[in-house]
Amino acid sequence: MAYTELDIIRHPESYLPNIQVDNVILGYHDKELKVLLQQTVATKKWSITGGYVGRAESIEEAANRVASSRTGLENLFLQQFRSFGGVNRSEDPEKNAANMSKLTGVEVKKDLWIFDRFVSLAYYTLTDFSTVKIKKWSLDADCRWWPVNDLPPLMFDHQQIISEALKSLRMHIAFYPIGYELLSDKFTLPEIHALYETILGRTFDERNFQRKLLSSGIVTKLTETKRIGPHRAPFLYKFNKVQYDQALENGLVLIF
């Protein structure tokens, strides 16, 4: 079953009411951490990308579907981190309904289900923003990456949702390895070093970092090097998939 954009107006019965999934899609590349935001035509406000849950799909399937429809990437590693359900999470239905009617050419009433109060199931994911082809939706005025440290004013409690996502990511990082979904199959030490520095927002001594990473057993140093530019070629490393998956399953303590 496909869920298309106008279904939310034409077929409300296909969805669970009052529930949405919101994805904090974080993008990393070259020492920059960004978040994908959408700007709704109706309100002109920026918000996290999100969508609704079809009656025929699990919340995880919904989160994946919504995230894919934005990024074009399948099988993102979505991590649920919290739900937000304050009572004031709804805004100006009348204006929004009028705007939507104009945009879609379909009559939208102000008591349409999507203008009711919603509980948001929040997920985050981490991807390489340089590989993503953003797909703007027809009801979006804009959809683009913003640096996590320099965000525009956001709708409702979305600023808080992003903060919490980052907090969760930083906490997860201590228990579960990251990088598999983000780095190429083979990567250099400076690459993974920069990744950890950027996400955790601090610096690490390169020698101590390497020692710790190798002693965890989740990466293996290869004998190959990667030729990049007029300087010494860095060695390549790869994740030790078995240990990596085991760490994802059982947790490991890897506090940098």
Next chain:
Amino acid sequence: MAYTELDIIRHPESYLPNIQVDNVILGYHDKELKVLLQQTVATKKWSITGGYVGRAESIEEAANRVASSRTGLENLFLQQFRSFGGVNRSEDPEKNAANMSKLTGVEVKKDLWIFDRFVSLAYYTLTDFSTVKIKKWSLDADCRWWPVNDLPPLMFDHQQIISEALKSLRMHIAFYPIGYELLSDKFTLPEIHALYETILGRTFDERNFQRKLLSSGIVTKLTETKRIGPHRAPFLYKFNKVQYDQALENGLVLIF
């Protein structure tokens, strides 16, 4: 606004549909870790205690209200840890409706909203089970504490929800101190030692445990002792509230 038990039949419009809060209420006392479960009259199945979200309350308020109505305790420290939203979380509405009608004397139809598919917002909390006066609901056949390592067969995915709650608790313990809500104002080292051992399911050398706990700065040793029985009186300790709250806010690493 009060939400009473029969409201769910008589005033469906007071609630958000398809959403429930489920509380994994963990109880600790004297080296035992238990969980509070309810047995519904209609199905005879055991399940986590839970309830619905009123339109006039936030999901946190709902979780608190529901938890208080079971334990009589206000201001439990509820921690949201995950949401569960598979498609098969609904069961035999016809039978359940018939059972409920018989029990309440109110006509209950099989398409009543509570028999639809639900997304469960799961919380856990930790309390001292010896201080709790359980309040059985009229639709419960039973409601009591079960040892976490010896549970009865549970409804749907509730076994998994409890496992995840324990996993979250054990992960949280590494980042945030626990015990404030659980131990008396002043407590002994053996008491907090046993608490950590029970929750984490392993033993800790008492000397090393003390060293680590004190060096974290969240507890202070007092000069008073507590007279308990025909043997040496243990010293009392208290939490250093300022450091404790700061640790709750910013996290601390306290891996035992």
Next chain:
DNA sequence: TGAATAGTGTCTTTAAGACAGTATATC
């Protein structure tokens, strides 16, 4: 040979882990 970046090793300090005998309260 200069510019740019990567690589590597040692010492010091701190924390973790293992381990057992002494002290106190009550009957």
Next chain:
DNA sequence: GATATACTGTCTTAAAGACACTATTCA
């Protein structure tokens, strides 16, 4: 003085942290 429980200290081992010079590639 017997019983029950609490208290405490040291040594060893492992991990963290601080620190700077050498190596390679290419233009």
